[in-house]
Amino acid sequence: MTPPGYRLSALVALLALQGAPAFAEASVEGRVELPKPLHAAVMNKRYGIVSYNGVLSPYPPLAVIYLEGSFPRAAGEPQARMEQKDLNFQPAILPVQLGTRVEFPNLDDTYHNIFSYSPAKRFDLGRYRSDERPIPTVLFDATGMVTVRCDIHEHMRAIILVLDTPHFVMSDPSGAYALKGLPAGRYVLKVWLDSRTTLERPVELAEGSRLRADFP
Amino acid sequence: MTTPPEPGVPGVASFRRKLLVAMMLVVSVVAVAILLFAQHNMARNVRLDFQREFQNELAALRAVQEVRHAALAERCRVLARRPRIHAALEDGAPDLLYPSARDELVDVMDTGDGAAREPGAYTLRARYYRFLDGSGKAIPPPNARDVGELGPAEESQLNLARLPDTPQTGYILRDAGAPGETIDEVIAMPIISSENGEAISAIVLGFVPPALGGGSPDAWIQGGIWLGGHLDLPAVPGPSRGELAARLTREIAASDGDHGGFEVRSDEAPYLVSFKRLNPGSLFPAAYEVSVFPLAASLARERRLVWEFVGAGALLLAGAFAASHALSRRLSEPVEKLAVDSQENREHLHRAEAALQSTSQELQRSARFSADASHQLKTPVTVLRAGLEGLLAGDHLAPEGREEVSALVHQTFRLATVIDDLLLLSRMDAGRLQIQFTHLDLAPLLEALMDDLGALPDIFDLEIDSDIPRSLWITGEKRFASLILQNLLENARKYNLTGGRVRISASAQGEWAVVVIGNTGTAIPPPSQEHIFERFHRGAVGENVPGHGIGLNLARELARLHGGDLRLLSSDEAWTEFELRLRLSRDAP
Numbered sequence: 188m189t190p191p192g193y194r195l196s197a198l199v200a201l202l203a204l205q206g207a208p209a210f211a212e213a214s215v216e217g218r219v220e221l222p223k224p225l226h227a228a229v230m231n232k233r234y235g236i237v238s239y240n241g242v243l244s245p246y247p248p249l250a251v252i253y254l255e256g257s258f259p260r261a262a263g264e265p266q267a268r269m270e271q272k273d274l275n276f277q278p279a280i281l282p283v284q285l286g287t288r289v290e291f292p293n294l295d296d297t298y299h300n301i302f303s304y305s306p307a308k309r310f311d312l313g314r315y316r317s318d319e320r321p322i323p324t325v326l327f328d329a330t331g332m333v334t335v336r337c338d339i340h341e342h343m344r345a346i347i348l349v350l351d352t353p354h355f356v357m358s359d360p361s362g363a364y365a366l367k368g369l370p371a372g373r374y375v376l377k378v379w380l381d382s383r384t385t386l387e388r389p390v391e392l393a394e395g396s397r398l399r400a401d402f403p
Numbered sequence: 404m405t406t407p408p409e410p411g412v413p414g415v416a417s418f419r420r421k422l423l424v425a426m427m428l429v430v431s432v433v434a435v436a437i438l439l440f441a442q443h444n445m446a447r448n449v450r451l452d453f454q455r456e457f458q459n460e461l462a463a464l465r466a467v468q469e470v471r472h473a474a475l476a477e478r479c480r481v482l483a484r485r486p487r488i489h490a491a492l493e494d495g496a497p498d499l500l501y502p503s504a505r506d507e508l509v510d511v512m513d514t515g516d517g518a519a520r521e522p523g524a525y526t527l528r529a530r531y532y533r534f535l536d537g538s539g540k541a542i543p544p545p546n547a548r549d550v551g552e553l554g555p556a557e558e559s560q561l562n563l564a565r566l567p568d569t570p571q572t573g574y575i576l577r578d579a580g581a582p583g584e585t586i587d588e589v590i591a592m593p594i595i596s597s598e599n600g601e602a603i604s605a606i607v608l609g610f611v612p613p614a615l616g617g618g619s620p621d622a623w624i625q626g627g628i629w630l631g632g633h634l635d636l637p638a639v640p641g642p643s644r645g646e647l648a649a650r651l652t653r654e655i656a657a658s659d660g661d662h663g664g665f666e667v668r669s670d671e672a673p674y675l676v677s678f679k680r681l682n683p684g685s686l687f688p689a690a691y692e693v694s695v696f697p698l699a700a701s702l703a704r705e706r707r708l709v710w711e712f713v714g715a716g717a718l719l720l721a722g723a724f725a726a727s728h729a730l731s732r733r734l735s736e737p738v739e740k741l742a743v744d745s746q747e748n749r750e751h752l753h754r755a756e757a758a759l760q761s762t763s764q765e766l767q768r769s770a771r772f773s774a775d776a777s778h779q780l781k782t783p784v785t786v787l788r789a790g791l792e793g794l795l796a797g798d799h800l801a802p803e804g805r806e807e808v809s810a811l812v813h814q815t816f817r818l819a820t821v822i823d824d825l826l827l828l829s830r831m832d833a834g835r836l837q838i839q840f841t842h843l844d845l846a847p848l849l850e851a852l853m854d855d856l857g858a859l860p861d862i863f864d865l866e867i868d869s870d871i872p873r874s875l876w877i878t879g880e881k882r883f884a885s886l887i888l889q890n891l892l893e894n895a896r897k898y899n900l901t902g903g904r905v906r907i908s909a910s911a912q913g914e915w916a917v918v919v920i921g922n923t924g925t926a927i928p929p930p931s932q933e934h935i936f937e938r939f940h941r942g943a944v945g946e947n948v949p950g951h952g953i954g955l956n957l958a959r960e961l962a963r964l965h966g967g968d969l970r971l972l973s974s975d976e977a978w979t980e981f982e983l984r985l986r987l988s989r990d991a992p
Contacts, residue, residue: 241493241596302487304496304503334494341486 211395216365219358219378219402221248235279236344244381245280252364253355256374264288271299276345282355290324293317300338307331378402419735426727434723438716453701476570479592492604501544529608539563563686566602567593573687574630586628586635588612625695673698780822788815824953831960838880838964842988845875856892863901870908876988877916883961890958895922916987921980
């Protein structure tokens with residue numbers, strides 16, 4: 188995040204913002220072939236994130252599809268929510284736009300202590316219960332994958348993907364997705380499958396076009 | 404019973420002495436053997452007891468250690484699962500590793516001043532900790548003060564060849580070379596990735612090892628640790644630490660197993676040293692638990708035991724000697740008595756033999772005299788009879804004279820009979836009479852004799868009846884059997900009364916031929932009854948009865964020579980009865 192880069196992207200965003208309303212929005216849809224679960228079956232359905240050989244992946248498999256390009260920063264602070272419910276994070280995987288404030292309400296009867304040591308965002312919310320007000324929040328101001336853990340419950344893990352784009356969507360469990368309301372232009376369409384696997388494909392979106400993009 | 408041995412019996416005293424010596428010898432040998440065996444056994448038992456005690460003590464101490472070790476390992480395991488440590492390792496925050504661990508280890512780490520190495524304190528607190536990276540090398544801490552300071556040489560001892568999958572126990576040398584060098588215990592607990600089940604790191608915690616025997620210098624067992632030629636052992640009064648370490652290094656190198664032991668025999672204080680691998684199979688260098696065990700107490704016990712045995716043995720021997728003395732006395736008593744008795748017996752025997760000798764000589768002499776006398780007498784009797792018969796044959800005798808001479812001739816016959824009987828008796832007395840045993844039928848013999856009896860001029864007008872089987876076979880010589888029966892029949896006739904009766908019966912009874920001859924007549928008075936078979940005895944009744952008093956004697960002697968007997972059955976005013984028994988012939992024709 189060097190200052191010149193920042194300026195440049197701000198300029199591009201401004202240009203895009205100016206042109207955007209004039210055109211009909213494009214969309215991308217398709218199907219991602221989700222990886223087979225590496226574990227035969229997770230007996231305990233509490234796990235939203237499983238790991239194998241150092242790779243964190245959602246369970247059951249899901250994909251996050253997002254469009255990477257030069258987009259204007261979000262106006263204001265987008266809000267997101269990751270609950271702690273039944274000794275688990277819900278959702279277990281949460282894509283957010285850069286600059287989003289995520290709140291972590293505790294819906295269990297017990298204490299939780301949400302923290303992350305991930306370089307993208309280190310935080311430690313301390314121990315709190317469901318009656319904690321205001322609900323603790325974290326502002327995610329750097330892109331990257333943030334592994335969220337509970338210091339009390341070692342099995343609890345979640346992933347927050349901080350993306351520098353407003354255009355992202357979760358696939359459904361079958362892998363189907365649809366990104367809508369996209370501006371025309373050249374972008375990179377990315378599919379995040381797990382902590383180590385991100386597929387990508389350059390796309391050129393014409394106005395009002397409906398692109399079909401299947402992975403792989 | 405306790406007749407003292409007569410002084411005149413010299414063999415008995417020596418017998419008793421020999422018996423006593425033999426018994427004492429046996430008793431001594433047996434007692435000494437038993438004592439030696441018992442002592443040997445007891446000594447072995449004492450040693451075994453001692454070793455067992457030692458092993459028990461060690462086992463108890465080790466059990467405490469194991470509990471402690473398990474507690475430590477459990478703490479480490481809990482630590483290794485902490486989400487923050489996992490987060491620091493897995494979520495790419497190595498800089499947060501030690502700071503996170505510091506928070507997590509607050510209750511595990513030694514609170515401070517570090518030097519709190521109190522003897523006997525089974526401390527569960529760690530003095531320092533380090534993490535190992537993926538290759539097993541210690542990750543240098545950002546701030547050594549927070550994690551317990553270690554010198555570079557000490558820290559390098561924490562490095563392992565690879566990350567362990569299981570907890571490892573190791574020992575590292577602190578302050579090497581310094582006089583106060585010590586050995587610390589470290590536990591390396593792998594941190595297993597929750598992602599892939601593989602070890603991603605390990606946390607190594609260092610502890611002060613608990614001292615075996617409580618670390619006090621006067622504890623029974625002194626325990627320490629040997630590591631790579633160094634020995635961390637609290638004060639041992641006996642062997643010097645350096646010598647012991649060198650000896651241990653040799654012995655451990657020589658031992659193939661994980662444990663062993665040896666004795667240090669020094670003059671003042673012998674020691675039993677045993678060693679046991681503390682961390683078998685560990686990735687850390689081998690360390691050995693060393694237990695030093697003073698043998699002084701055991702030796703003192705053994706010595707006391709030996710003295711007790713010597714005392715007991717002496718008592719036992721004394722008792723045994725007394726017992727054997729009494730026993731030999733008791734045992735020799737019958738022998739002594741026997742010796743005395745046999746002495747007396749021998750004397751009696753001698754006297755009897757002498758008497759027998761003289762009697763025999765007397766007898767021989769008298770028998771010879773009788774024989775000689777008989778021979779000497781027979782000739783003049785024959786001459787006398789011939790002379791008298793010559794006188795009778797002549798014509799120059801008056802009828803009165805002739806009667807007189809006739810009576811004299813009759814007397815010469817009687818004389819000849821007496822002489823014959825005497826001759827026979829004397830032969831019997833001298834043992835020269837041999838019976839020629841043959842099978843002999845008594846029945847015809849008796850009948851012939853009865854015929855003879857009937858043929859005699861009967862002055863008494865006797866009635867003779869008999870009960871004789873057709874045949875009755877005996878073994879004997881006809882001449883003598885006939886003589887016996889003749890004698891008896893003669894008597895029955897002679898001592899009868901006018902109009903009297905003689906009864907003869909014969910029968911086989913068992914193995915005997917029994918002939919009973921009874922007659923009427925005057926009773927033999929009871930005082931005389933037992934003397935009638937004696938030689939030259941004549942009943943008072945028979946003064947006017949011809950006889951010379953040797954007939955019954957001769958008959959009985961002959962009957963006995965035949966293996967039979969002759970006895971008086973009864974005699975009263977009415978009836979006198981004799982019984983003759985002779986042996987039946989077994990295989991009569």
